Amino acid sequence: MTPEFGLIANYFSRPVRVALLGGGDDCALLPPTALATAVSTDTLVSGVHFFHDVSPESLGHKVLAVSLSDLAAMGARPRAFTLALTLPSIDEQWLERFSSGLYAIADDYQIELVGGDTTRGPLSITVTVMGEVDAMLALRRDGAKPLDDIWVSGSIGGAALALHAINTNQVALAQMVVERMERPIPRVALGQRLKGLASAAIDVSDGLIADLGHIAERSSLGALVHWPLVPIHAELVAQEQAVQVACALAGGDDYELCFTAAPEFRETIAALARPLGISLARIGQMSADHGQVCVLDGEGNAMRLASAGFDHFSHRET
Amino acid sequence: MTPEFGLIANYFSRPVRVALLGGGDDCALLPPTALATAVSTDTLVSGVHFFHDVSPESLGHKVLAVSLSDLAAMGARPRAFTLALTLPSIDEQWLERFSSGLYAIADDYQIELVGGDTTRGPLSITVTVMGEVDAMLALRRDGAKPLDDIWVSGSIGGAALALHAINTNQVALAQMVVERMERPIPRVALGQRLKGLASAAIDVSDGLIADLGHIAERSSLGALVHWPLVPIHAELVAQEQAVQVACALAGGDDYELCFTAAPEFRETIAALARPLGISLARIGQMSADHGQVCVLDGEGNAMRLASAGFDHFSHRET
Numbered sequence: 001m002t003p004e005f006g007l008i009a010n011y012f013s014r015p016v017r018v019a020l021l022g023g024g025d026d027c028a029l030l031p032p033t034a035l036a037t038a039v040s041t042d043t044l045v046s047g048v049h050f051f052h053d054v055s056p057e058s059l060g061h062k063v064l065a066v067s068l069s070d071l072a073a074m075g076a077r078p079r080a081f082t083l084a085l086t087l088p089s090i091d092e093q094w095l096e097r098f099s100s101g102l103y104a105i106a107d108d109y110q111i112e113l114v115g116g117d118t119t120r121g122p123l124s125i126t127v128t129v130m131g132e133v134d135a136m137l138a139l140r141r142d143g144a145k146p147l148d149d150i151w152v153s154g155s156i157g158g159a160a161l162a163l164h165a166i167n168t169n170q171v172a173l174a175q176m177v178v179e180r181m182e183r184p185i186p187r188v189a190l191g192q193r194l195k196g197l198a199s200a201a202i203d204v205s206d207g208l209i210a211d212l213g214h215i216a217e218r219s220s221l222g223a224l225v226h227w228p229l230v231p232i233h234a235e236l237v238a239q240e241q242a243v244q245v246a247c248a249l250a251g252g253d254d255y256e257l258c259f260t261a262a263p264e265f266r267e268t269i270a271a272l273a274r275p276l277g278i279s280l281a282r283i284g285q286m287s288a289d290h291g292q293v294c295v296l297d298g299e300g301n302a303m304r305l306a307s308a309g310f311d312h313f314s315h316r317e318t
Numbered sequence: 319m320t321p322e323f324g325l326i327a328n329y330f331s332r333p334v335r336v337a338l339l340g341g342g343d344d345c346a347l348l349p350p351t352a353l354a355t356a357v358s359t360d361t362l363v364s365g366v367h368f369f370h371d372v373s374p375e376s377l378g379h380k381v382l383a384v385s386l387s388d389l390a391a392m393g394a395r396p397r398a399f400t401l402a403l404t405l406p407s408i409d410e411q412w413l414e415r416f417s418s419g420l421y422a423i424a425d426d427y428q429i430e431l432v433g434g435d436t437t438r439g440p441l442s443i444t445v446t447v448m449g450e451v452d453a454m455l456a457l458r459r460d461g462a463k464p465l466d467d468i469w470v471s472g473s474i475g476g477a478a479l480a481l482h483a484i485n486t487n488q489v490a491l492a493q494m495v496v497e498r499m500e501r502p503i504p505r506v507a508l509g510q511r512l513k514g515l516a517s518a519a520i521d522v523s524d525g526l527i528a529d530l531g532h533i534a535e536r537s538s539l540g541a542l543v544h545w546p547l548v549p550i551h552a553e554l555v556a557q558e559q560a561v562q563v564a565c566a567l568a569g570g571d572d573y574e575l576c577f578t579a580a581p582e583f584r585e586t587i588a589a590l591a592r593p594l595g596i597s598l599a600r601i602g603q604m605s606a607d608h609g610q611v612c613v614l615d616g617e618g619n620a621m622r623l624a625s626a627g628f629d630h631f632s633h634r635e636t
Contacts (some may be wrong), residue, residue, distance in 0.1 A: 020354055020453050024536065025460075026520060029453055036338055037355065038345035039432060041400040041446060045439035048596035070450035073344035082359040084402070084444040114357060117444070121363035125437055127401040128359060128446040135338050135347055141342075202344060218342065 008090065008118045012083065019080060019114045027205040028114035030080055036135035039128065040070035046123035049165075050182075056094045058126070058182040060101025065184045066205065067129040068109055069255040072191035073203040075139040076131030078109050083116035084126040109188055116227065139194060139201035144219035148199050148260040150284040151269065153187050156208055157244065158233035159249020164243060177235050184255035193272050194259060201259035207252045209305060213293045215260060215286075222289035228298045231281040249295065249305060260286055324406065326436045329417040330401065337398060337432045346432035348398055354453035357386035357446065364441035369484075374412045377443070378419025380622040383502045384523065386427055387573040391521040393457040394449030395625035396427050401434035402444040427506055457512060457519035457577065462537035466517050466578040468602040469587065471505050474526055475562065476551035478569020482561060484571040495553050502573035511590050512577060519577035525570045527623060531611045533578060533604075541609035546616045549599040567613065567623055578604055 009023065016022035021029040046052055046062050064081065071078050082103070106113060111129065158180030165174035187203070194201060200219055202211045208230070216223045232248045239247075261269055266282070273280040295303045327341065334340035339347040362381050364370055382399065389396050403421070424431060429447065476498030483492035505521070512519060518537055520529045525549070534541045550566045557565075579587055584600070591598040613621045 014497045019459065026388040027358040027394060027449070028356065029392075029451070029456060030355040031453070032350070032352055032354060034350055036350060037448070039348065039398070039400060039446075039448070040345040041402045041444075043402045043404055043435045043437045043444065045404055045437050070344040072381050074344060074347075080357070082357060082446055084359045084361045084446075086361055086363055086442055116359045119361045119363050119366060119442075121366050121442055122440040124404055124437075126359075126361065126402040126435070126444040128357075128400055128402075130355070130357070130448075131345070133347070135349070138339070138347060139433060140339065140343055141383070172487055224551060272379045 008081060011095045012113060012116070013129070014113070015025040016112060016114065016222055018112050023115040026276060030079070030114065030130065033132045035132040036138065038066050038071055038074045038131040038133050040067055040078035041126060041128045042067045042070070043124060043126040054182060056097035057101030060098040061105045061183050063121055063125045063127050064102055064187050065125045066255065068111065068186035068188055069184065069203040069205065071131040072186045072188040073201050073257055074131070074133055075137060075191045075195040075201070076133035077192060078111035078129065078131045079274060080112045080114045080128045081127055083113060085116065086119045086121040086124045088121065088123055109186070132256050134195070137195040139191060139198050141200050141202055142217050142218040143207065144200040144221055144260040144286045145262065146214050146221060146286055146288045147263065148286040149263055149266065149282050150165065150212065150225065150258070150260055150286060151202070151280055151282055152231060152258045152276050153190055153256045153280055155231045155233040156204065156254050156256060157236045157251050158168030159184065160247035161233060161236050161239070164247060164292035173235065177233065182254055184253065186255055187257045187278065189276055190257055190278055193276070195264045195271055198259040198261045203258055204256045204258050205252050207250045208258060209249045209293055209295065215258070216291070216293055219286070220290050222287040222292035222294070223284060225284035225293070225295045227295050227303060229281060230281040231279065244274060245303070245305070322387055326413060327626045329413045330409070330431060330615045332431070334430060334432065336430050343395040346398070348432070348448065350397055351585045354456065356389055356392045356394035356449040356451050356456070358385055359444060359446045360363065360385045361442060361444040372500060374415035375419030375480055378416040379501050381443045381445050382420055382423050383504050385445045386429065386504035386506055387502065387521040387523065389447055389449040390482040390504045390506040391457060391519050392449070392573055393455060393509045393513040394451035395510060396429035396447065396449045396506060398430045399445055399447045401431060403434065404437045404439040404442045406439065406441055412533060427504070438530060452513070455472070455513040457509060457516050459518050459533050460536040462518040462533050462539055462578040462604045463580065464604055464606045465581065466577055466604045467581055467584065467600050468530065468541060468543065468576070469597050469598055470522070470526065470549060470574055470576045471508055471598055472547045473549045473551045474522065474572050474574060475554045475566030475569055477502065477571035478565035479551060479554050479557070482565060491553065495551065498551065499571055502571065503597065504573055505575045508575055508596055513593070515583045515587055516577040516579045519575055520632055522572040522574045522576050523570050525568045526576060527567045527611055527613065531600070533576070534609070534611055537604070538608050540605040540610035540612070541602060542605050543602035543611070543613045545613050545621060547599060547601040549597065563621070563623070620633055
């Protein structure tokens with residue numbers, strides 16, 4: 001590390017609370033827990049996962065939010081994270097703003113930064129989160145059963161609509177929905193409440209159909225989704241159907257939870273949504289047709305879908 | 319993730335052994351342990367931490383070795399790691415060779431790859447390792463006491479000599495020592511044996527004096543090193559003194575352990591080196607002069623040192 005880069009540590013050094021030892025040693029030390037440790041790593045690359053000109057606060061928020069969302073999708077309680085920050089140069093104002101966004105969401109979810117690495121290079125950020133969860137109750141992807149209900153939290157397609165609006169220079173629309181893209185809300189409390197109820201869960205990062213496909217694939221099942229039941233983002237309603245479908249089914253970056261549960265839990269699940277202030281929608285059922293993820297329109301006809309999942313930020317020319 | 323990038327997972331998917339759940343879900347799950355969890359993250363960036371044309375096998379080795387070295391310096395037993403790989407494009411041959419180097423060292427140290435992320439962008443690699451250690455016995459940087467001996471394992475300066483040889487086009491010399499730079503050996507077994515003996519430890523990544531300075535700083539002490547006692551790499555002996563000093567004191571990337579211990583443990587420590595096949599050298603003592611890291615030459619005079627620690631790969635023009 002150059003001495004210059006050593007200064008960066010100033011923006012990321014707070015006294016530790018949960019950790020026995022934080023940054024500044026060869027390793028951080030976390031106290032033992034009786035539960036399993038849930039671990040996930042995500043990288044955001046400039047120009048691929050975010051625009052070069054995104055606000056540093058939003059970037060600090062998002063880089064931790066997407067990893068917290070993985071803990072949420074496992075039903076795990078957040079404990080600690082590491083931050084690997086690769087920067088082309090040192091911009092103290094940028095670091096100040098980035099760290100304030102990062103610490104704000106870290107405090108909201110009571111997760112502690114315990115160390116990391118700072119290097120020189122093209123801007124990219126890798127976060128590794130650690131949480132704890134009873135392994136017997138963890139929300140895996142492979143536990144869905146035929147005829148389980150398929151649920152999704154909140155609304156879908158807002159993040160993709162924001163990207164679409166930016167790419168098509170719809171400035172007013174972009175302003176209305178950009179928050180959904182830049183400041184996703186990880187459903188951590190919901191994930192923890194779903195333990196013992198959901199048979200499988202995933203967070204919607206690649207797109208609803210792609211992610212539901214991961215549950216189907218890992219559970220050796222198929223899935224049937226009713227398009228009119230998909231809770232599309234309010235600003236999507238006014239868009240033409242092609243945009244609705246592209247954003248809500250093939251778009252990504254929503255970080256809502258998609259999960260499956262036996263029909264007997266319908267009322268219990270509906271009841272837990274209200275106190276959390278999160279809407280939950282039942283959008284279909286799992287089927288025994290391995291590999292088939294099918295979406296039916298309002299008339300009960302199968303809809304044709306373009307391939308799901310794409311590189312979100314490769315379209316805008318800058 | 320694009321479907322194309324999904325294929326990359328094939329190179330990094332093996333059945334899990336220790337983990338309750340490996341890659342392919344939102345999180346990996348590690349079973350509980352009664353010990354503290356030691357965590358460390360390191361990023362290697364192409365052109366900064368390694369040459370663009372380094373062999374993929376060596377890169378796979380090194381990216382895990384540098385993180386294992388952090389566990390070694392803590393006295394922790396390796397358990398699991400995640401891999402965040404950012405690639406400009408997909409080169410199947412490169413992936414095959416990189417993963418074979420990575421898995422070879424992972425097997426040597428019985429550490430399990432439990433997941434990660436693959437993204438498109440300029441080549442860089444972030445590894446997060448997790449190990450376990452009794453927190454009361456962990457080798458921290460802040461435990462050194464005045465008059466403790468300063469020890470260093472193996473030999474020092476070989477990695478920096480390799481870089482120097484490459485930068486000055488000394489092809490034959492470079493070939494002789496490049497292994498020290500590209501294939502460092504993390505001193506994991508040594509670190510575990512030093513628990514209860516060493517009062518502080520660090521791995522030599524930034525350079526001997528810089529890293530010893532971290533121990534001194536965190537322990538609120540100073541350090542006195544005797545240059546003739548520093549175990550310089552065999553190929554350094556024939557070099558002029560300026561190169562010797564630059565490589566062995568200010569060079570980095572050696573990944574040997576530098577540690578302190580009370581003089582009463584001298585014989586015990588010397589005895590444990592032999593069965594491990596590692597030499598250990600006593601190179602000086604800690605002092606009460608906070609902040610002073612001083613190196614004495616053979617006549618007992620203080621040596622002048624250029625500032626320690628530098629960006630290793632910024633010198634070669636390619």
